[in-house]
């Protein structure tokens with residue numbers, strides 16, 4: 001993989017205010033991936049492909065990432081980026097709304113990374129659980145949403161997202177098949193191991 005290109009892509013994404021994975025969050029996930037050595041990863045929310053490209057370093061030989069993005073401009077950039085970095089053989093980009101695409105997937109995944117519309121997290125969880133291998137892990141970014149999830153007061157604009165993030169956290173905590181921890185890294189990271 002071309003790390004120099006990856007760094008350029010990161011810099012450009014940050015300049016354009018694209019919400020790519022934060023360094024401390026990536027560090028935690030890299031630790032998990034190093035232990036699991038996943039064969040298949042599913043990512044929901046590719047943006048310009050930065051996190052998927054970072055994760056691709058930790059795949060087993062022959063491993064693959066499926067990632068989903070609905071924004072046309074970001075799709076175009078992600079495809080270019082995969083080529084520039086030389087990871088186009090490892091990452092498959094599904095173009096469109098994850099709400100429509102996920103039910104059509106039948107993969108078995110060792111890791112699912114949820115990083116898209118916060119209001120859809122409970123649905124994404126349902127779909128992730130359907131396709132997760134035993135001993136697999138579901139990681140969700142932004143679950144504490146700038147502190148709104150843990151505070152009483154939320155603006156109207158954030159209310160649906162907050163309600164659904166709280167529902168996500170409740171479901172992963174209540175699921176007897178999952179061992180979950182919520183970390184205050186980045187914008188809040190939920191990590192659920194399937195027993």
Ligand code: SAH
Nearest residue numbers: 020021045047050051069070097098116117
């Ligand atoms: N994982 C990326 C950042 C993703 S930002 C990284 O760390 O590099 C979240 C992305 O999810 C945005 O680009 C947004 O367009 C996309 N998204 C949000 N809701 C979606 C949906 N329902 N289906 C597909 N993509 C979605």
Ligand code: MG
Nearest residue numbers: 019115141142
């Ligand atoms: Mg995120």
